[in-house]
Amino acid sequence: MPPQPIIATLLQHALTTPEQACIIAGNQTLTYADLAGAVAGWAKRLQAIGLARGDRVALALPNSPAFIAAYFGAQLTGAAVVLVNPQYRQTELNHLITDAEPAIVIATDENETLLREVMPARLPLLKPEQSRFGAPPADPAAFAPPNPNEMALIAYTSGTTGRAKGAVHTHASLAANCDAIIAAWRWTSADRLLLMLPLFHVHGLGVGVHGTIRSGASLELHPRFDAEVALQRMTDPAITLFFGVPTMYGRLIEAARRSGAPAHHMRLFVSGSAPLSPQTFAEFAALFGQPILERYGMTETGMNLTNPYDGERRPGSVGMPFPGQEARIVDRETRQPLPPEQVGEIQVRGPHLFRGYWRNPSATADAFTADGWFNTGDLGFVDRDGYFHITGRGRELIISGGYNIYPREVEEVLARHPAVAECVVYGQPDPDLGEVPVAAVVVQAGAMVTAGELIEHCRAYLAAYKRPRQIRFVADLPRNALGKVQRHLLVTDSPGARDRL
Ligand code: MLC
Ligand code: AMP
Numbered sequence: 480m481p482p483q484p485i486i487a488t489l490l491q492h493a494l495t496t497p498e499q500a501c502i503i504a505g506n507q508t509l510t511y512a513d514l515a516g517a518v519a520g521w522a523k524r525l526q527a528i529g530l531a532r533g534d535r536v537a538l539a540l541p542n543s544p545a546f547i548a549a550y551f552g553a554q555l556t557g558a559a560v561v562l563v564n565p566q567y568r569q570t571e572l573n574h575l576i577t578d579a580e581p582a583i584v585i586a587t588d589e590n591e592t593l594l595r596e597v598m599p600a601r602l603p604l605l606k607p608e609q610s611r612f613g614a615p616p617a618d619p620a621a622f623a624p625p626n627p628n629e630m631a632l633i634a635y636t637s638g639t640t641g642r643a644k645g646a647v648h649t650h651a652s653l654a655a656n657c658d659a660i661i662a663a664w665r666w667t668s669a670d671r672l673l674l675m676l677p678l679f680h681v682h683g684l685g686v687g688v689h690g691t692i693r694s695g696a697s698l699e700l701h702p703r704f705d706a707e708v709a710l711q712r713m714t715d716p717a718i719t720l721f722f723g724v725p726t727m728y729g730r731l732i733e734a735a736r737r738s739g740a741p742a743h744h745m746r747l748f749v750s751g752s753a754p755l756s757p758q759t760f761a762e763f764a765a766l767f768g769q770p771i772l773e774r775y776g777m778t779e780t781g782m783n784l785t786n787p788y789d790g791e792r793r794p795g796s797v798g799m800p801f802p803g804q805e806a807r808i809v810d811r812e813t814r815q816p817l818p819p820e821q822v823g824e825i826q827v828r829g830p831h832l833f834r835g836y837w838r839n840p841s842a843t844a845d846a847f848t849a850d851g852w853f854n855t856g857d858l859g860f861v862d863r864d865g866y867f868h869i870t871g872r873g874r875e876l877i878i879s880g881g882y883n884i885y886p887r888e889v890e891e892v893l894a895r896h897p898a899v900a901e902c903v904v905y906g907q908p909d910p911d912l913g914e915v916p917v918a919a920v921v922v923q924a925g926a927m928v929t930a931g932e933l934i935e936h937c938r939a940y941l942a943a944y945k946r947p948r949q950i951r952f953v954a955d956l957p958r959n960a961l962g963k964v965q966r967h968l969l970v971t972d973s974p975g976a977r978d979r980l
Pocket of ligand 2: 636637681750751752753754755774775776777778779797869872878882883
């Protein structure tokens with residue numbers, strides 16, 4: 480039996496614990512009954528303009544109660560939600576709208592103009608109304624919750640080819656994932672999560688929102704991360720959980736050094752989306768009196784590996800499989816399982832995995848083995864105690880402050896500038912963001928261009944976090960004998976980099 484959809488759990492809580500706080504945002508406390516009413520209100524609004532089962536709804540809202548209500552509202556109608564980062568610009572939006580073919584777009588005034596430029600003229604754009612959840616309440620009993628095996632979410636990711644692919648999750652895969660998290664981290668209805676992550680990725684949404692709703696707990700939603708605000712909020716005895724990316728933990732350490740570590744009541748701090756350095760782990764434990772629990776996840780899989788709740792949380796390790804899941808290391812060439820301590824590719828298997836890439840059977844076939852293992856593309860090993868360690872990535876990917884940047888996507892935009900003859904984008908180590916994108920550019924003969932102009936060109940077409948932080952003008956790109964560009968030789972602290980440029 481597949482687990483029941485999270486939306487069904489939400490409606491149940493609204494009947495059994497209607498007055499329980501669900502979302503705290505600003506000075507408003509919204510109960511489970513409030514949320515269920517608003518979810519039904521969104522479902523009604525969406526159906527009124529023609530949304531049907533199996534359709535897609537593109538959701539481009541900032542962190543807000545309206546985001547959560549619209550998200551579950553679309554799912555209640557039997558449609559799937561396509562997550563859209565509101566910072567996306569023309570290139571990303573154009574691809575998403577063309578590829579996902581949504582029936583409706585939900586957005587605010589801020590991104591309406593950009594969206595309308597890439598949307599077919601007949602595609603309706605819906606905005607949150609001026610109410611607490613963006614839609615007037617309606618009766619949830621008027622709707623039948625979707626089937627667990629229906630499509631619930633399409634999250635775009637993994638654009639190694641320069642074009643992001645839509646990872647399709649069903650209600651069952653999302654539910655299996657959050658059930659495993661709840662069991663591993665002992666999440667209960669008494670918990671309150673301080674949520675400062677963006678909701679348009681699986682970290683904020685699939686872990687933060689889904690886990691809260693499934694366990695009947697509450698979350699305090701913030702529009703964005705702010706270290707000073709986080710420290711202040713952690714002194715509230717109601718707040719028990721914090722989930723963040725390593726950049727956030729680095730900034731919390733700095734802020735605590737400036738203004739003192741808070742006397743907090745936190746039960747659990749979790750880090751993921753990028754590697755947490757053993758130094759950050761140790762500094763945080765010294766200041767906050769608790770070891771961070773590091774876990775490993777992916778858009779396609781949700782959460783895969785976790786350090787133990789009880790027992791040793793090992794710095795530099797991402798722990799072991801969640802309950803009901805499997806993970807192993809295979810040789811990159813032979814694809815055979817490897818013994819402990821040997822580095823290979825991480826494969827994972829279980830009911831939490833996505834069902835495939837949207838309208839992309841060949842990418843889906845490449846991603847899975849015949850017996851259901853998913854190739855993560857991440858490299859690592861298992862130590863003799865069974866803890867997994869990530870040592871690198873088998874694919875070209877820059878992770879900056881927890882956001883993934885695919886060099887190819889930025890290179891394609893840069894190459895469209897008339898002054899650029901050739902370019903390559905690579906990750907440069909950064910103390911705050913882990914890595915930042917940097918571009919090496921060969922200018923067309925006779926052309927003149929400044930670094931600032933090229934960076935502005937990228938900003939015009941891509942989300943701001945993808946823009947190169949630096950442009951290095953070079954005479955030619957380092958290539959191997961086969962003509963392939965060798966990105967690693969460009970990283971400033973890599974051996975041989977300076978000799979080449
Ligand atoms: C913001 N900027 C970034 C950036 N975040 N640049 C590079 N990398 C980043 N991560 C840019 C903005 O575009 C802006 O540029 C400037 O920095 C300041 O913006 P800001 O909003 O003030 O940024 P800040 O608050 O400093 O954001 C840092 C951050 C944020 C770490 C709080 O990036 C963040 O919330 N990251 C979390 C990402 C996340 O949730 N990832 C999970 C993916 S799911 P300008 O030029 O306009 O000034 C996944 C699976 C899993 O990976 O395992 O979880
Ligand atoms: P995304 O495609 O945005 O879902 O990002 C998933 C990628 O983030 C994974 O494939 C890993 O490369 C990386 N990642 C997530 N968690 C960790 C972690 N704890 N340590 C190292 N890398 C991580």
